[in-house]
Amino acid sequence: MNSVTQTAPPESAPAQTASPPLSGLRVIDLSHVYNGPYATFLMALAGAEVIKVEPLAGEHLRSRGDMGGAALPFAMLNSNKKPITLNLKDERGRQILRELIVTADILVENFAPGVMERLGLGADELLRINPRLIYGSSSGYGKDGPYRNYPAMDLVMQAMCGVINSTGQPDQAPVKAGAALCDFFAGIHLHSAIMAALYARERTGKGQVVEVSMQDATYCSLASNYGMRHARGDAAPERTGNRHGGLGVSPYNAYPTADGYVVVNSPGDKHFLAILDVIGRPDLKDDPRLNSRGARVENFQLVDELLENWSRTLAKDKVAQAMLARGVPCAPVRNLQEVMNDENMLARGSLQRVEHPTLGPVVLPHTPLMFAGVPRIPLQPSLPLGASNEEVIVGLLGHTADDYRDLLKDGVI
Known part of the structure; x- marks a missing residue:
């Protein structure tokens, strides 16, 4: 007999009474x-x-x-x-x-x-x-x-x-x-x-x-890349690796850890301020190279170096947990066995x-x-x-x- 793992819905879930929407088709x-x-x-x-x-x-x-x-x-x-x-x-x-x-x-x-x-x-x-x-x-x-x-x-x-x-x-x-x-x-x-x-x-x-x-x-699906092409013309790079497709966000990359990689995305200033606290560098909050999104994009190599120096010392799950605890978009780079x-x-x-x-x-x-x-x-x-x-x-x-x-x-x- 076929068996399927069924998980009980959360207590706050609505009563399960309605028919599936395509029933009868x-x-x-x-x-x-x-x-x-x-x-x-x-x-x-x-x-x-x-x-x-x-x-x-x-x-x-x-x-x-x-x-x-x-x-x-x-x-x-x-x-x-x-x-x-x-x-x-x-x-x-x-x-x-x-x-x-x-x-x-x-x-x-x-x-x-x-x-x-x-x-x-x-x-x-x-x-x-x-x-x-x-x-x-x-x-x-x-x-x-x-x-x-x-x-x-x-x-x-x-x-x-x-x-x-x-x-x-x-x-x-x-x-x-x-x-x-x-x-x-x-x-x-x-x-x-x-x-x-x-x-x-x-x-x-x-x-x-x-x-x-x-x-x-x-x-x-390539909207960011087209945006950069529109803004920069032939000066736009064809590929940006793990960085933002439009090179408009920093940090935005995959960073090495003691046992793999994590990705970090900092779409707003509040996220980067939180990152500085997490990595133990609150002294950089007023640094003109880092205190705006434009400055961070311009100095993306400095930003990446700061994160890499910290992330290399920890396991990927520890890095992700520390970032997520402060509301920073972050995830470990997982293999398929972990995802399944x-x-x-x-x-x-x-x-x-x-x-x-x-x-x-x-x-x-x-x-x-x-x-x-x-x-x-x-x-x-x-x-x-x-x-x-x-x-x-x-x-x-x-x-x-x-x-x-x-x-x-x-x-x-």
Whole structure:
């Protein structure tokens, strides 16, 4: 039996009585890897019934599992979904999808532009079948524009969007971000667009097509860097290391400790005055090199030296505790093992320890979206490929047992 660590809500939490906000909605999820699956994961954990439609060999992320490393990401993004397989190159597979669309509220796909149209399953066709359908689509560069046919993965998008060129030390080669930023930014924006379209449908009764490109969704994340480029022109450095992207705050850096690093951000004068107290240098509070944000930015090397001389003598958690006690934004630079066991996220239920049927004991995320008065939906670990075929095709769509056997025999499912 699957077990999930459940943490009692704080005593001050509101009574948990309301239904999840997307209860009663059905989502057909044709998406793969991170972008679309994250959007539909958020919907599933908000109460929607998500039917995950995969090709006979499984979606790309599931098939990466045999190379090592991808099995857990698949489990992270596909809790509480019903997986079915359909061969959409077979007309009977396409017909089953059309039958599902008749019953659905939302369809999500992140294929390259034109793929669904070539299958005869484009947005126009599906909205003709179900005029109330919200058709959510995401791609690298969007469905129009000169880049529409370029292939796009997160690494490629990081390069095109300026993320890689902005990441790393000023005197070294650019480095990709460790996180799959462009994929997940697009997934979050896709979820937002679909929710806006659902609200519009409540007023008009009509569905619509919504689209999000990874390129568009990533642009604003480099706001500080663009600000510095606007202010300094060609004099702006391409990369600022761990310093502020617009070089407008000091201290703002990663500082060495006895057992690792901490980051410190001092957005206001009050924070820096507190820092001087913490590091035992209150005598510098009136120093003209340090008594304003502009002066500190100009003398950032002096600021960093002051902090480093102090931080090197202490463990990273001690440094963070001392800063946080005075209200200074600070955190230890933690490794993934520490993050996966974060006491705050485990206490809130946004991380949960689960006994997965194939992976064993794992830590899985719950949705970051919290709704007052609504209890968290219990996590149902991701299911094997095609595990919900019979439930959906026979139970939901009403195909006979003989039909089901023929679909299996003929490689349609």
